[in-house]
Amino acid sequence: MKKAICNLIVLAAGLALSTAAFAQQLQPPKIVAVRVGLADRYKAGVWTQVEVTLLGGSEMLTGSVSVIVPDGDGVPGRVTTPPDRPCQVLPGRATTVRLVTRFGRVDSPLTAEFIVGDRKAAERTFETSLRADGEHFLSAIESQDLIVTVGASSLGLDEVGKLQGAGVEHRPLAARVDDVERLPTQWCAYEGVDAVILSTSQPEIYRKLTSNNARLQALDRWIRLGGRLVLCVGAQADEALAKDSPLRQFAPGRLEKIVTLRQSGALESYCGSSASVPQAAGGKLAMRVPQLADVQGGVEAREADLPLVIRTARGLGQVIFVAADLDQLPLSQWSDRPVLVAKLLDMPTGHAEEAEENTAIMHYGYNDLSGQLRSALDRFTGVRLVPFSLVAGLIVLYILLIGPGDYFFLRKVVRRMEWTWLTFPLIVVLVSAGAYFLAYYLKGDQLRVNQVDLVDVDAASGRLRGTTWMNVFSPRMESFNFSVAPRLPDGEPAPDARVWMAWLGLPGGGLGGMNPHAGGSMLWSEQFAYAPELDALFGVPIQVWSTKSLTARWDALNTACPKAELTETDQLLAGTITNTLDFPLQQCILASGRSVYELGTLRPGESARLDSMAKRSELKTLLTGRKVVQSGPKEDYRQEATPYDQSSIDIPYILRAMMFYEASGGRRYTGMANAYQGFVDLSTLLKADRAILVAQGPAADQQRQGAQLLRNGQPLVNSQDRHVTIYRFVFPVKKS
Numbered sequence: 081m082k083k084a085i086c087n088l089i090v091l092a093a094g095l096a097l098s099t100a101a102f103a104q105q106l107q108p109p110k111i112v113a114v115r116v117g118l119a120d121r122y123k124a125g126v127w128t129q130v131e132v133t134l135l136g137g138s139e140m141l142t143g144s145v146s147v148i149v150p151d152g153d154g155v156p157g158r159v160t161t162p163p164d165r166p167c168q169v170l171p172g173r174a175t176t177v178r179l180v181t182r183f184g185r186v187d188s189p190l191t192a193e194f195i196v197g198d199r200k201a202a203e204r205t206f207e208t209s210l211r212a213d214g215e216h217f218l219s220a221i222e223s224q225d226l227i228v229t230v231g232a233s234s235l236g237l238d239e240v241g242k243l244q245g246a247g248v249e250h251r252p253l254a255a256r257v258d259d260v261e262r263l264p265t266q267w268c269a270y271e272g273v274d275a276v277i278l279s280t281s282q283p284e285i286y287r288k289l290t291s292n293n294a295r296l297q298a299l300d301r302w303i304r305l306g307g308r309l310v311l312c313v314g315a316q317a318d319e320a321l322a323k324d325s326p327l328r329q330f331a332p333g334r335l336e337k338i339v340t341l342r343q344s345g346a347l348e349s350y351c352g353s354s355a356s357v358p359q360a361a362g363g364k365l366a367m368r369v370p371q372l373a374d375v376q377g378g379v380e381a382r383e384a385d386l387p388l389v390i391r392t393a394r395g396l397g398q399v400i401f402v403a404a405d406l407d408q409l410p411l412s413q414w415s416d417r418p419v420l421v422a423k424l425l426d427m428p429t430g431h432a433e434e435a436e437e438n439t440a441i442m443h444y445g446y447n448d449l450s451g452q453l454r455s456a457l458d459r460f461t462g463v464r465l466v467p468f469s470l471v472a473g474l475i476v477l478y479i480l481l482i483g484p485g486d487y488f489f490l491r492k493v494v495r496r497m498e499w500t501w502l503t504f505p506l507i508v509v510l511v512s513a514g515a516y517f518l519a520y521y522l523k524g525d526q527l528r529v530n531q532v533d534l535v536d537v538d539a540a541s542g543r544l545r546g547t548t549w550m551n552v553f554s555p556r557m558e559s560f561n562f563s564v565a566p567r568l569p570d571g572e573p574a575p576d577a578r579v580w581m582a583w584l585g586l587p588g589g590g591l592g593g594m595n596p597h598a599g600g601s602m603l604w605s606e607q608f609a610y611a612p613e614l615d616a617l618f619g620v621p622i623q624v625w626s627t628k629s630l631t632a633r634w635d636a637l638n639t640a641c642p643k644a645e646l647t648e649t650d651q652l653l654a655g656t657i658t659n660t661l662d663f664p665l666q667q668c669i670l671a672s673g674r675s676v677y678e679l680g681t682l683r684p685g686e687s688a689r690l691d692s693m694a695k696r697s698e699l700k701t702l703l704t705g706r707k708v709v710q711s712g713p714k715e716d717y718r719q720e721a722t723p724y725d726q727s728s729i730d731i732p733y734i735l736r737a738m739m740f741y742e743a744s745g746g747r748r749y750t751g752m753a754n755a756y757q758g759f760v761d762l763s764t765l766l767k768a769d770r771a772i773l774v775a776q777g778p779a780a781d782q783q784r785q786g787a788q789l790l791r792n793g794q795p796l797v798n799s800q801d802r803h804v805t806i807y808r809f810v811f812p813v814k815k816s
Contacts, residue, residue, distance in 0.1 A: 106138045108137045108201060109136050110135045111132060111192045111194060112134065112135045112214070115130070115133075115217065116130050116183075117217075118255045118264070119262070120217065120218050121218065121221065121253060122183070122218075122272055123755070124183045124185060124220035124585065125152065125587065125756050126182060126271040126272040126756065127271040127582070128182065128183060128269065128271075129264045130147050130178070130179050130180070130181055130190070131177070132145055132176070132177045133177075134174070134176075134194055136170045136171045136172050136173050136174075140169065141169050141196050142166050142167070143169075143194055143195050144160050144161045144166060144167060144195050145179065146158050146159065146193040147193075148191040148607065149181055149184065149189070149191075150183075150184045150189075151184040152586055152592070152629070153583070153592065154185075155607075155608060155620075156191075156605075156606075156608075157609070158608070158609045158610065161177060161179065161612070163612065167194070178265060180614065184583070184585055184594055185595070186221075186222060186595040187219050188208070189208075190206045191203065191204070192204055221253055222587065222588075222594070222595050222755070223250060223447065224252060225253065225274040225275075225427075226272055227252050227254050227276075227277065228254075228256075229255070229276075229277045230257050230258075230260065230263070230277065230279065231256075231278065232258060232285070232407060233406075233407035234254040235254075235277060235421050236417050237421060239418035240252055240427060243418055243429040250747070252274075258285065260285060261288065263299065265294040267302040267305065268614070268633070270298070270299070270302040271759070273302075273307070274425075274758060276299070277309075277312065278309065278310070278311050278312065279312045279407050280311070280313050280314070280316050280320035280405075281408050286326065286327060302397070303330075303395065303398075304397055304538075305396055305759075306396045306536075306545065307397040309394075309399045311399060311401050311402065312404065313404075313405075314367070314405030314408060315338070315368035316405075317370035318335070322335075330394075330401075331372065332375055333374050333376060335370055336370075339368075339369060341369045343383055344357035347381060347404070347420060350389060350423060351420040351422070352423075353416040355416045358409075358410045358413050365410065367404060367405075367410065371386055371387075371403075372387060375390060377393070377401075377768060378390070378392075378769050387403065388404065389401070389402055389403075390403075391767055393540075393768040393812070396536055396543070396762065397765075398764065400424055402424065426767075444590075444726060444727060445588065445590030445592075445593070446588045447589075447752055448587035448752055448753045448756050448757075449734060449757070450754075451586050452734050453549060453734050454549070454586060455729065456729040456731050457531075457549060457551035457629070458627055458629075461528070462526065463528060463553055474515070478511050481507050482504060485507075523625045525556075527552070527555065527798070528801060529798065529801045530550065531548065531549070531551075531789060531801070531804070532731050532735065532803070532806070533787055533803075533806070534547045534760065534786070536807075537808070537809045537810065538810045539641050539810060539812070542638055544569075545634075545635045546566055546577075546636075546786050547757075548564060548631065548633075548787045549629075549630075549631050550630045550631070550789055551628070551629050551630075552622065552630065554624070554626060558622060559608075559621050561616065561792050562616060562630060563579075563616035563617075563790045564788060565790055565795075566636060566787045569638065569641070569807065570640035570661065571662075574634070574638075576636055578615075579615040579616075579633070580614050580632065581611075581614065581615055581630070581632040582610070582617070582631060583620075583628070583631070585629075585756070587753070587756050607619070608620045630789075632787065641661075642659050642660055642661065643658045644657045644771070644811040646672075646814065647814045647816055648814070651675070652692060654691055655689075656687050656690065657811075658687040659683065659684055659685065659687075660684075662684050663778055664684065665773075665777070665807065666778070668680060668774065669775075671699050671766060672772075673699075674698060674699055674700070676696070676698070677690060678697070678702075679773075699740065699766075703749075704722060704724075704749055706721045721749065724737065726750070731802075735806055736774075737750055738754055738760045739760055739762065740763050741760075741763060742763035742764065743763040762810070769815065770811065771810070771813050772810050773807075773810075774807070774808050777805035779805075785805045
């Protein structure tokens with residue numbers, strides 16, 4: 081018996097040891113690092129790339145990776161890898177997964193999860209810090225321009241902000257990428273990028289880009305949908321612009337030969353520099369630059385017959401070609417290189433911006449034009465705002481009822497003070513019921529949707545880009561599944577359209593803003609989910625009598641477009657525009673260069689002819705309402721702009737400021753930034769031999785509205801809802 085007991089003890093000890101050894105060998109996977117944005121820089125409120133690195137355990141596992149961050153309202157949103165592209169983690173090896181999400185706070189926590197089947201195999205939460213070290217990531221930027229430089233140098237971008245005379249919070253920020261493997265594989269991850277500068281002086285950096293590379297395709301698509309690329313090509317032009325080079329497609333012409341540039345006056349004059357480019361030994365300049373033939377686009381700087389700066393439209397975006405190496409001698413040692421970079425990026429220099437900035441007297445809770453647009457969409461028909469005076473009055477009345485009112489009623493009328501145990505709760509119940517019915521009367525019980533669509537059509541390529549902003553008002557607490565169904569200008573569905581849908585945050589530090597002055601944890605525990613293809617939202621919660629701001633971007637091929645034949649001679653347009661669509665284009669204006677033509681309404685089949693007698697004015701004058709006024713005792717006359725109305729809720733008025741932000745004067749005129757929806761501004765496209773026709777579609781024709789908001793696949797349509805559609809048609813302009 082004793083021997084059997086001893087054997088059992090030995091067996092149990094052996095099993096325990098073997099189990100412990102097995103458990104020690106069976107290591108779970110770990111989430112070891114995270115990287116956010118491009119070169120650790122990103123903007124809040126826009127699509128952003130996130131790289132999650134996992135370290136495999138003791139066995140191979142296949143599952144999905146999720147990233148959870150709060151949206152602009154503090155509701156956690158989950159992005160998960162698509163089911164058809166699972167993540168495989170090998171034992172002891174690192175695996176990096178790239179996802180795209182949106183950060184709703186400047187300082188947002190990020191939770192990453194690795195899910196295998198129905199179990200959570202790994203989880204880790206990351207916080208922001210002053211350094212990005214894998215275990216932490218940097219805070220998001222708010223209203224600064226984000227410039228990505230691909231190469232070995234940031235090209236003096238840090239000095240550009242000082243030239244502008246702007247505060248630190250408004251200076252452009254450089255994110256330098258020295259490995260193209262770090263570039264996004266999805267174009268929407270560039271949404272927060274204002275420009276990309278690519279230098280070719282070191283061919284080993286861009287050799288990894290091939291013609292079928294996903295990163296090159298993402299970059300090209302971003303440009304065509306409104307992005308801006310500055311391509312610097314100098315002494316390595318033979319390789320950079322070769323027929324099999326991945327960068328050849330961005331060149332505005334054919335490489336003829338490489339020549340030696342002996343003079344720098346053209347570049348100095350182009351950017352208004354007062355300092356000469358440093359000379360080489362012997363007091364002579366010797367820069368190896370490419371000479372292009374069959375140039376397409378506008379030549380902005382040339383030395384004799386050698387084009388040095390060429391601006392070319394590419395879809396709704398543009399490529400600025402620079403025939404020089406900005407990161408190599410002698411330009412790398414030029415004191416005014418930042419001035420040249422600012423000129424290429426269409427950034428103002430000098431201290432006039434702060435001096436002329438229109439400072440707001442009142443604070444409206446936003447510092448960006450997208451915040452004003454969101455505020456305008458928050459006004460619903462049949463839903464009345466409760467004034468503060470009414471709320472304060474009701475609070476005072478309630479205090480009087482439960483205090484002195486109850487006391488005097490019981491003492492003077494009833495004469496039984498002990499009845500307060502009945503009257504006090506009765507007053508509370510009656511006041512609560514009255515507040516509920518008053519709110520019901522003011523807010524209503526109908527679901528409301530206010531929506532505006534901006535539909536951009538590039539006539540040359542047949543590519544359409546749509547942007548939709550929506551505010552949804554819910555009279556009860558519900559969770560919604562949202563998606564959109566885009567439509568072409570002819571009213572037909574766009575079956576090949578690719579949609580990206582998300583929430584729209586409120587810029588600034590106001591109540592509900594993405595940079596709140598008082599930090600805190602997430603307000604919601606309930607999560608919503610992005611669709612695997614980022615084209616829908618599932619389970620979005622909306623509180624009772626509250627609103628949710630949404631946005632969607634989509635693009636498709638399109639053939640429905642007005643017909644235009646335009647030629648420019650001495651900065652004057654000539655030609656015709658014909659409305660070939662089956663609905664009238666209202667309040668039409670045609671912008672070209674610095675001029676604008678007011679065309680009124682173009683009915684179906686109607687044409688507008690442009691010649692020397694056409695009504696023409698300066699674009700900036702139209703945008704700012706500039707007029708001549710009399711001032712001073714000597715009856716002097718001066719031009720004065722109508723101040724921009726930061727409190728306006730007129731949607732076309734706000735959109736006009738967003739669509740031509742730089743042309744109107746930018747921050748100096750509006751007093752606000754245009755950072756979160758900056759891609760809407762096509763002002764610089766007017767410098768690339770393009771004319772832009774802006775028109776408003778008929779509000780009553782639902783078939784001619786850019787996109788339909790769907791809930792569970794069904795349209796959300798109400799006759800009292802506001803739906804505004806603005807069309808922009810971009811036409812090429814021939815040079816006489």
